[in-house]
Amino acid sequence: MSNHAPIAPDASRSTAPVLAVRGLTKRYPGVLALDGMVLEVRPREVVGLIGENGAGKSTLLKSLVGLAQPDSGSIVVRGEEVRLRGVAHAASVGIGMVFQEQSLVPNISVAENILLGAEGAGVRGGLFRWHRMAELAQVQLDKIGSAVSPRARTDSLTFAQRQMVEVAKVLALEERTAHEPVVLLDEPTSVLEREEVETLFAQVRRLRERASVVFVSHRLDEVLEISDRVYVLRNGRVVAEVDPAEVDATDLHHLLVGRESTGSHYHDDAQQEPAGDVRLSVRELQTAGCDKVSFEIRSGEVLGVAGVQGSGREELCRALFGAMPGARGQVLLDGRPLRLDSPRAAVLAGVGYVPSERRTEGVVSSMSVTENLSMAHVGTVCRGPLIDGRRERELVDTWVRRLGIRTPSGDTAIGTLSGGNQQKVVLARWMVSEGLRLLILDHPTRGLDVGAKSEVYELIRELAASGCAVLLLSDTLEEALAMSHRVLVMKDGRITACLDAPRGGKPDPVAIMEAMV
Amino acid sequence: MAGDTTPHAPTRSLEPAPLADAPAPGAGGGNGDAPGTTSGRARATRSADVVQTRASLIALAVLVVVFAAISPQFRTVGNLQQIIDAAAVLAVLATGITFVLLLGAIDLSLPGVIGACAMTVSLLVANSRNTQDLGLLGIGLTILLGAGFGLLSGVLSTRLRIPTFMTTLGMSAIGLGIATILFAGVRPVVLDEGLGAWAAHRIGGFTVMSLLAVAAVALGWAIQRWTRIGRYAAAIGGAEDIVLLSGVPVARYKTLAFGVAGAFYGLGAVMLTARLGSGVVEAGAGTDFAAITAAVIGGTLLSGGRGGVLQSMIGVLALTVLANGLILTGVSPYVQQAVQGVIVVLAVAVATWPVRRRLGVVK
Amino acid sequence: GESSAEAEGEGSGSTGNCAPEDITLVGQVRNQTNPYEAAWLAGGDAFAESVGLEQQKLTYDGDSQQQQEQIRQVLASGDASCTVINALPNGDSDTTPIVNAADSADAWLVTQWNKPADLDPTEYERWIAHLTYDGVESGYQIAKALFEEMGGSGGVIALQGILDTAAAQDRFLGLQKALEEYPDIELLDDQTADFDRATALEVTRTLLTQHGDKVGGVWAANDDMALGAVQALEAAGVDGVAVAGIDAVPEALEAIADGSMTATVSSDGPWQGAVGLAMGYCAATGELDVASIDADDRAFFAEQFLITEDNVQEFSDPQLDMSEFDCDSLFSRATGPIAAS
Amino acid sequence: MTETAVETTGPGDDDGPASGAARRSRRDLALLVMPGAVLVLLLLALSTRNPDLLSPDSLLAIADSAAPLMVLAIGVTVVILCGGIDLSIAALAALSSVLFAMWIPLFGAAAAVPVIAVAALAGAVQGLVHVKAKVNSFIVTLGGLALWSGIALVISGARTVPVSDVDAIRWAFTTVAGLPSAVLIALGAVVVLGSVLRLTPAGRWVRAVGHAEQAARLAGIPVGAVKVAAFTTSGACAGLAGVLLVARTFSGAPSLGATLLLPAVAAVVVGGTAITGGFGGIGRTVIGALIVIVLRVGLSLIGVDAGFESIIYGVLIIGAVAVTIDRTKLDVLK
Ligand SMILES: Nc1ncnc2c1ncn2[C@@H]1O[C@H](COP(=O)(O)OP(=O)(O)OP(=O)(O)O)[C@@H](O)[C@H]1O
Ligand SMILES: Nc1ncnc2c1ncn2[C@@H]1O[C@H](COP(=O)(O)OP(=O)(O)OP(=O)(O)O)[C@@H](O)[C@H]1O
Numbered sequence A: 001m002s003n004h005a006p007i008a009p010d011a012s013r014s015t016a017p018v019l020a021v022r023g024l025t026k027r028y029p030g031v032l033a034l035d036g037m038v039l040e041v042r043p044r045e046v047v048g049l050i051g052e053n054g055a056g057k058s059t060l061l062k063s064l065v066g067l068a069q070p071d072s073g074s075i076v077v078r079g080e081e082v083r084l085r086g087v088a089h090a091a092s093v094g095i096g097m098v099f100q101e102q103s104l105v106p107n108i109s110v111a112e113n114i115l116l117g118a119e120g121a122g123v124r125g126g127l128f129r130w131h132r133m134a135e136l137a138q139v140q141l142d143k144i145g146s147a148v149s150p151r152a153r154t155d156s157l158t159f160a161q162r163q164m165v166e167v168a169k170v171l172a173l174e175e176r177t178a179h180e181p182v183v184l185l186d187e188p189t190s191v192l193e194r195e196e197v198e199t200l201f202a203q204v205r206r207l208r209e210r211a212s213v214v215f216v217s218h219r220l221d222e223v224l225e226i227s228d229r230v231y232v233l234r235n236g237r238v239v240a241e242v243d244p245a246e247v248d249a250t251d252l253h254h255l256l257v258g259r260e261s262t263g264s265h266y267h268d269d270a271q272q273e274p275a276g277d278v279r280l281s282v283r284e285l286q287t288a289g290c291d292k293v294s295f296e297i298r299s300g301e302v303l304g305v306a307g308v309q310g311s312g313r314e315e316l317c318r319a320l321f322g323a324m325p326g327a328r329g330q331v332l333l334d335g336r337p338l339r340l341d342s343p344r345a346a347v348l349a350g351v352g353y354v355p356s357e358r359r360t361e362g363v364v365s366s367m368s369v370t371e372n373l374s375m376a377h378v379g380t381v382c383r384g385p386l387i388d389g390r391r392e393r394e395l396v397d398t399w400v401r402r403l404g405i406r407t408p409s410g411d412t413a414i415g416t417l418s419g420g421n422q423q424k425v426v427l428a429r430w431m432v433s434e435g436l437r438l439l440i441l442d443h444p445t446r447g448l449d450v451g452a453k454s455e456v457y458e459l460i461r462e463l464a465a466s467g468c469a470v471l472l473l474s475d476t477l478e479e480a481l482a483m484s485h486r487v488l489v490m491k492d493g494r495i496t497a498c499l500d501a502p503r504g505g506k507p508d509p510v511a512i513m514e515a516m517v
Numbered sequence B: 001m002a003g004d005t006t007p008h009a010p011t012r013s014l015e016p017a018p019l020a021d022a023p024a025p026g027a028g029g030g031n032g033d034a035p036g037t038t039s040g041r042a043r044a045t046r047s048a049d050v051v052q053t054r055a056s057l058i059a060l061a062v063l064v065v066v067f068a069a070i071s072p073q074f075r076t077v078g079n080l081q082q083i084i085d086a087a088a089v090l091a092v093l094a095t096g097i098t099f100v101l102l103l104g105a106i107d108l109s110l111p112g113v114i115g116a117c118a119m120t121v122s123l124l125v126a127n128s129r130n131t132q133d134l135g136l137l138g139i140g141l142t143i144l145l146g147a148g149f150g151l152l153s154g155v156l157s158t159r160l161r162i163p164t165f166m167t168t169l170g171m172s173a174i175g176l177g178i179a180t181i182l183f184a185g186v187r188p189v190v191l192d193e194g195l196g197a198w199a200a201h202r203i204g205g206f207t208v209m210s211l212l213a214v215a216a217v218a219l220g221w222a223i224q225r226w227t228r229i230g231r232y233a234a235a236i237g238g239a240e241d242i243v244l245l246s247g248v249p250v251a252r253y254k255t256l257a258f259g260v261a262g263a264f265y266g267l268g269a270v271m272l273t274a275r276l277g278s279g280v281v282e283a284g285a286g287t288d289f290a291a292i293t294a295a296v297i298g299g300t301l302l303s304g305g306r307g308g309v310l311q312s313m314i315g316v317l318a319l320t321v322l323a324n325g326l327i328l329t330g331v332s333p334y335v336q337q338a339v340q341g342v343i344v345v346l347a348v349a350v351a352t353w354p355v356r357r358r359l360g361v362v363k
Numbered sequence C: 001g002e003s004s005a006e007a008e009g010e011g012s013g014s015t016g017n018c019a020p021e022d023i024t025l026v027g028q029v030r031n032q033t034n035p036y037e038a039a040w041l042a043g044g045d046a047f048a049e050s051v052g053l054e055q056q057k058l059t060y061d062g063d064s065q066q067q068q069e070q071i072r073q074v075l076a077s078g079d080a081s082c083t084v085i086n087a088l089p090n091g092d093s094d095t096t097p098i099v100n101a102a103d104s105a106d107a108w109l110v111t112q113w114n115k116p117a118d119l120d121p122t123e124y125e126r127w128i129a130h131l132t133y134d135g136v137e138s139g140y141q142i143a144k145a146l147f148e149e150m151g152g153s154g155g156v157i158a159l160q161g162i163l164d165t166a167a168a169q170d171r172f173l174g175l176q177k178a179l180e181e182y183p184d185i186e187l188l189d190d191q192t193a194d195f196d197r198a199t200a201l202e203v204t205r206t207l208l209t210q211h212g213d214k215v216g217g218v219w220a221a222n223d224d225m226a227l228g229a230v231q232a233l234e235a236a237g238v239d240g241v242a243v244a245g246i247d248a249v250p251e252a253l254e255a256i257a258d259g260s261m262t263a264t265v266s267s268d269g270p271w272q273g274a275v276g277l278a279m280g281y282c283a284a285t286g287e288l289d290v291a292s293i294d295a296d297d298r299a300f301f302a303e304q305f306l307i308t309e310d311n312v313q314e315f316s317d318p319q320l321d322m323s324e325f326d327c328d329s330l331f332s333r334a335t336g337p338i339a340a341s
Numbered sequence D: 001m002t003e004t005a006v007e008t009t010g011p012g013d014d015d016g017p018a019s020g021a022a023r024r025s026r027r028d029l030a031l032l033v034m035p036g037a038v039l040v041l042l043l044l045a046l047s048t049r050n051p052d053l054l055s056p057d058s059l060l061a062i063a064d065s066a067a068p069l070m071v072l073a074i075g076v077t078v079v080i081l082c083g084g085i086d087l088s089i090a091a092l093a094a095l096s097s098v099l100f101a102m103w104i105p106l107f108g109a110a111a112a113v114p115v116i117a118v119a120a121l122a123g124a125v126q127g128l129v130h131v132k133a134k135v136n137s138f139i140v141t142l143g144g145l146a147l148w149s150g151i152a153l154v155i156s157g158a159r160t161v162p163v164s165d166v167d168a169i170r171w172a173f174t175t176v177a178g179l180p181s182a183v184l185i186a187l188g189a190v191v192v193l194g195s196v197l198r199l200t201p202a203g204r205w206v207r208a209v210g211h212a213e214q215a216a217r218l219a220g221i222p223v224g225a226v227k228v229a230a231f232t233t234s235g236a237c238a239g240l241a242g243v244l245l246v247a248r249t250f251s252g253a254p255s256l257g258a259t260l261l262l263p264a265v266a267a268v269v270v271g272g273t274a275i276t277g278g279f280g281g282i283g284r285t286v287i288g289a290l291i292v293i294v295l296r297v298g299l300s301l302i303g304v305d306a307g308f309e310s311i312i313y314g315v316l317i318i319g320a321v322a323v324t325i326d327r328t329k330l331d332v333l334k
């Protein structure tokens, strides 16, 4: 395999790469996750990685911190080939990673998390010196200008705060190694609100002053915005290396999916006016985090809910799904009252829910794709009380094909699928039921690649067309506007605005922003 | 496998908790104060700790009040001393087992370890069986032996990757075997003055033993709060795989935690022997469940990462008060056991009831 | 008998014809971790040695299931009809299955201590005998000794054994019997300490705080609890309280010698361990015809000895007198048939 | 569970699926063979000291001895799979033995039915307290342990209750076709419970709750109902075990079988079920129970002193787990 990076004239070409990956191959049962991957990272640059779900991005990064052992190929750090034994070893050569799934210990302090395993002066004579710990951690937090208190307990932080802490933790590498570190960021933005993304980018730009960064995201515009160079991955290999200055999102999209992007991203033209009558009517819904909320959804309608962190929109969703013990209020589904005390009851009434915390709440990661998919409506594959294996496999095959889920087999443990593919399974779980009347989507496209996203949008359109009501919490305002017939805006647990968003006549984002903050 | 880590899963529940502004429990890993900005659900998780601790405190308070109301003897200073003395051994054992429970592991080795240590110490200090008279040295050696047992449990669990339930259960059998061999049919009576004094001699109304116990608990608390063994134990219990990701030698610190626990069991065995006046093989019978129950009632969860030495002490006191109070209030011995069981559940349930929904997943 | 109906034909009968060397001697007790049962097994070893055999020692940690499993296994492996079992059933309920198992396998069986009242050895061909001690009597004797020590008046606290054992219940009856004879003695409280030393210690201390110096004596259903009580009294700095127990474990004897205990009752463990095997050995070799044993001796109370400071020296190191195990003097210690309680 | 899984038999078959057919078959094969192999090896090793151990009678005796333990163990397996623990099983079995003995005069052989029903009810109550009051299952069932044995003590007047009419329980201690009926009954329970867990959604619900309760709840699985059902099953099994115990002691007693708690849980773990929940199954527990019994009875017959016997037991039981458990299934060992 050629040991020089793909052609692309570039200013910093002269400087020797900090990190070079040569012909890396990694096979998982049924999947070739990495297939002769070749790329390099140069000093003080931000390298963007894009690729479909399952393209091998996470696997690559994991191999770079010794968490996945490549079957063949080599990793060269500052000219020396290394066989990384694990995170600690990778750290010792200056490579650190912020994981796609956050990895901080919840029940200890921020300072401990940042210095975990490398307390250095924080521990003297075997005894923790808390003030020193705080000081040392503060040094790292200052690097990224984070206001988080090093003494705070980690599980008391917001998601965004925790992410800052992770970056700070990675930066602690500097003191540990003589060299500038290489920081790997796996989809750091997928769960962030826009303004949080801005802060993160600010951090990344600072980082570039003292380190090299590898940045994975499915939001092409972000990648273009922050990267100096972008590698496009497909099926475990680099299919292109591009200069952000020379391309735009659509070109990337093309490179990415390898085919013309069909129709418009959001399938706007598929938006039909909701014909049906009121499907869900909510009167004075009262629960922790949102008080006296009232609204209606008609069947075939997509109702977007916009709002910032803590606006109470997530609590609203969970309450409607019976997952918010103590929720009160008059909720009618097709005129019949809906139990608010039991998810079970909600499901039986024809409600579906896709939670945002996919890994801990969406899937049972050690159970099979099949089991996860048929989990909610296992009745549909039962003959009498018994599960009909054949019927179940047919069902799964159908949906795996329909949503293009990349999995070796239905027996594969879902935890081993790429994030995006896990999400598709969760969606399928609800779609299998004919009786689905209301689908509650909490950040359904989080972590999905552009292709998958637009497939999901298509599915949402289809669902709506088929008369199902959809309650949609979006990653981005843009998404909410594009997909919804109406958009509710929530603030501090109350509805502050409700705008119509008919095809063609989408409201002005600015108006919504104002209502949100 | 990094992709599968579930950092906040253990402490996730569905509902924001008004309770969140309550301070984190002292030993619960909350060194210090929470920042202003906190997300609803994250807050609920932390307050679960507070809830647990508060619940057990209330339970203890309720027990004390009720018994004090019913029985005049319960209110006496003498009985307070008696309760403290009675709690001494359990307190030391519970302190030890807390380190194991923090890991999210379990330890059933107490009966064996205590049996072996009890026989050892009674044969090392001046006794009726042999001419040994090592005094304090003998006690020290015994505590080391306890630590040895703990380390062995730890090594077996981490190196062979066996559930601690099994390794410690086996270790218990091994310990009892050793104890039985040492016993050899003749029970060694302790003649050592110093050791005898632990149980008999009183300072300010409290036996030497109780004071030793208090010191031991304090030590245990310090270990938990200020040493890697303690802090890592909590972290490992919180999210073992992440700690591993951070390059901490998890296996080593797990093993060490077991070692610390073992040392406390050793001390507990010495105290029991001092109290019984001779080496008794079954001295540790039932202590495993007693210690675990105490810890759990106190809010040190079996799932790991939550609670701590101080919380466990609440449980120890609750159990001791209960046993003591039931006798003093003249409950018939035939139903005492049953009553005790019901009260334990009721106490925890009632104390938890108003906030049960904030507790999220309870195993 | 309903169960002897199950006995298979060959090898049965009330006399054996086993060659001495073919005989398997099995002694089964709860565990070897207390002096009493250790002494029992030692006695069994001594007898086995005297006839040139070895005793197979079984201990089941007070676990009824394990006891059953062991018995079943012993009988299922080896020539049962030349197997002699001298067993201490964990509780009354465990005797029936042991007897049935042994009976249907034609093994020679002697049981001690625990037996349901309705179960009668005379209905079986090879269940040679059940011997036990009159718990009421033991409880009564130590109670009297205790009350005398207290000068016939004052308050006592009672430490009961594991409540659902016949031993605990009978001994307590004995105490109550004695109480009737001593009107000035008041039973302040009775609690169970499960025959366990540590438990007894805690319970005693609590009772002391409750009844203070009203306590003049502690009646314990066995020596372990008595010794626990002695410890409790020392720890509480209380003296002048009389303590009595049952079993005559070495420590108790020392305690009696140095005056910290008043009385105990000896059942002579070594003898129990030996005599059971001796009976089986004699029957298996044919020297003893089970059918010809006097019915009163098939289920009898054995002689027990009250030990106080006057006679403690004689018991401090028990010697086995092998002549007691000649096939014709096996029942010399029988004091009469078990009174149906 | 998918058909591929249904076709495979033996321990591990009701586990979660593996990733990749190749790995799957190989590991399942190992899992299939390993526990059985351990069992055989143990028997052979012990028989070197006491050859009679391998005689048919002796082997049947072992199976017979295993019956009550096995029934207890499969019951608690379900609770453990849910991520909980049931410490009350042994005490509940004791209570059941007392009730059974007391009710035979009333119902004769049929007394088993109400007894098992009551035991199941007791289990259900514990389950409800655990689910509705959110009290840790360790605490709830520890309370249960004390309560049930207390009740048994009281209603039996702290005495053993003899069985008035032995014929009423003969069905539980005769031999059918040379096999002890107790063994057949235990196997019956195993088959029933095993197929419910494997062929109906119940099995995957239980495992889902054990793996990720929150995710299971949000997938609409009746978490509360599943947990309550698990404790009910465990209770019912305890009841059946109690009946079997009566059938071998011809009487019920408040402490009968009370010592079977740890051996039962040990059987589950030796079988390879994760004590943290989610992974494992009935098949594994059956082998586990046999291994535990062989250790318990086998060792006492090889004629070593009690002390050494205990030590060997400890070493062997650790060794047994070391080879039987499937570490790929225990993501975090606890
Ligand atoms: N531990 C594993 N076991 C088996 N297969 C795996 C494992 N980890 C990853 N895979 C497979 O390897 C392929 C690449 O996965 P990877 O997570 O690298 O994709 P990705 O590019 O990060 O996707 P996403 O954008 O959704 O995060 C996927 O098909 C995935 O199913
Ligand atoms: N997300 C949650 N967080 C905390 N407690 C919850 C949550 N969801 C439900 N609960 C409580 O946990 C218990 C079990 O919940 P769940 O609703 O799954 O079962 P259930 O409603 O009791 O029974 P069923 O599902 O058959 O209706 C109930 O008491 C419920 O109030």
Ligand SMILES: [Mg+2]
Residues within 6 Å of the ligand: A057, A058, A059, A100, A186, A418, A419
């Ligand atoms: Mg990824």
Ligand SMILES: [Mg+2]
Residues within 6 Å of the ligand: A342, A343, A344, A345, D221, D222, D223, D224
């Ligand atoms: Mg429900």
